[in-house]
Every structure is written in C-alpha cells, then in structure tokens.
Amino acid sequence: MENKESSSEYWDSRYRQEDIPWDKGDGAPPLAEFLAESSFGGRVLVPGCGYGHDVRLLARHGASSVGLDLSPSALTKARGFEPVGNEEYVSGDFFRLDEALRGTFEGVFEHTCFCAIHPSMRGDYVKAVAGALKEGGKLLAIFFVKIEDPDGPPYPVSSEEIDGLFDPLFETEKQWTPSKSFPGREGREQMRLMRKL
Ligand SMILES: C[S@@+](CC[C@H](N)C(=O)[O-])C[C@H]1O[C@@H](n2cnc3c(N)ncnc32)[C@H](O)[C@@H]1O
Numbered sequence: 001m002e003n004k005e006s007s008s009e010y011w012d013s014r015y016r017q018e019d020i021p022w023d024k025g026d027g028a029p030p031l032a033e034f035l036a037e038s039s040f041g042g043r044v045l046v047p048g049c050g051y052g053h054d055v056r057l058l059a060r061h062g063a064s065s066v067g068l069d070l071s072p073s074a075l076t077k078a079r080g081f082e083p084v085g086n087e088e089y090v091s092g093d094f095f096r097l098d099e100a101l102r103g104t105f106e107g108v109f110e111h112t113c114f115c116a117i118h119p120s121m122r123g124d125y126v127k128a129v130a131g132a133l134k135e136g137g138k139l140l141a142i143f144f145v146k147i148e149d150p151d152g153p154p155y156p157v158s159s160e161e162i163d164g165l166f167d168p169l170f171e172t173e174k175q176w177t178p179s180k181s182f183p184g185r186e187g188r189e190q191m192r193l194m195r196k197l
Pocket of ligand 1: 005006011012023024047049050068069070074092093094095111113117
C-alpha cells in the first residue's frame with residue numbers, strides 16, 4: 001500500500017525543514033541502560049537511523065554498527081559526527097535491503113523506525129528484520145506501546161500485536177519496561193530481545 005511514510009521525499013523534507021521532533025540529540029536511554037549491563041555486539045543494523053545517535057552508542061560499546069536510512073539529508077548529518085568506533089552509514093530502503101547486506105548481521109536494533117512506518121507495512125518489517133539477520137541473530141527493539149495520538153506517525157503497537165507479528169519467525173527471550181527513557185516517553189516503551197528462529 002502506498003502511504004506517505006514509504007516515501008524518501010517525505011522523510012527527507014522533514015529533515016530539510018528540521019521538523020524532526022523525534023530527534024533527541026543522543027542515543028536512546030533504554031539502549032544505554034541495556035548496554036551498561038549486557039552486550040549487543042558483532043555487526044548490528046540500525047534501520048531508520050536518522051542522525052545516527054544509536055549507531056554511535058552501539059559503536060562505543062564495541063559493535064560494528066551500520067545505520068541505514070532513506071533520507072540523504074539525515075545521512076549527511078550522521079556522517080558529519082566524529083567517528084566513535086566502527087560505525088558506518090548506508091543509504092537505502094529497509095524493505096528492499098541490498099543483497100550484499102542481507103543475512104550479514106548478528107543484530108538489528110529498532111528504535112523509532114517501526115512506529116514511523118504505516119501499520120500496513122508491519123508484516124514486511126518483520127520479514128525485513130529476518131532477512132537482515134544471520135541465523136540465530138537477535139532483534140533488540142524499543143517499541144512504543146502507548147502513544148496519545150493513534151493517527152500518527154508515530155503509530156503505537158500493543159504487546160499482543162508484537163507477539164502475533166513476530167511469531168513464528170522470532171521468539172522473545174526477554175521483554176521489559178525500561179527504567180530510563182527520554183522525557184515524555186516514560187512508561188510508553190517496551191523493550192524486547194528476540195531471537196530469529
Ligand atoms: C521517526 S524517524 C527516527 C529516526 C531515528 N531512529 C531517531 O530516533 O532519531 C524515522 C526514520 O526512519 C527512516 N525511514 C523510514 N522508512 C524507512 C525505510 N523504509 N528504510 C530506511 N529508513 C526509513 C526515516 O527517514 C527516518 O529517519
């Protein structure tokens with residue numbers, strides 16, 4: 001289904017106009033909290049990376065992180081940050097992942113990409129995550145389970161929907177509510193660590 005969120009022009013114009021309320025200028029607190037206790041290393045893909053704050057946070061913790069986005073303006077800004085480790089930025093559409101990238105990742109980190117795509121694309125999103133990961137690879141995700149305005153983006157998702165969408169390609173190893181979030185997102189996020197079956 002065609003929708004505005006599928007168009008790179010839609011996202012790029014948001015960045016050009018600096019109409020980017022989702023950008024908080026730093027890596028996601030729930031990711032920082034996770035990485036303080038656990039590792040998420042190897043090759044990690046961050047779809048819809050925007051300015052790449054999470055890409056750099058993962059790289060600082062030892063991952064070879066790859067930020068993917070379909071907005072050239074976002075990627076130009078991301079590439080302008082001082083490198084912190086083994087990170088890179090790639091232009092592309094997550095739903096049409098380059099053959100050279102498919103099946104090459106130990107991890108995918110999701111933050112504010114799933115909630116930004118149209119709900120009709122969610123089945124394709126799950127297939128795209130599975131296609132990016134090696135066998136046994138893991139998805140670490142921050143899902144938005146509570147958003148006041150359901151006409152988004154961002155589009156919220158329920159825990160039950162997550163279960164239905166990712167079954168039978170993934171099993172959930174752990175799910176929890178992060179204790180650290182950006183202001184205004186407290187209690188609205190659900191973290192999941194899921195393994196590709
Ligand atoms: C709400 S923004 C979040 C950006 C970043 N994760 C952050 O938290 O600052 C959604 C991002 O996903 C990107 N995006 C949307 N659909 C995409 C797709 N199919 N493939 C790659 N990137 C996509 C947009 O360009 C945008 O940068």
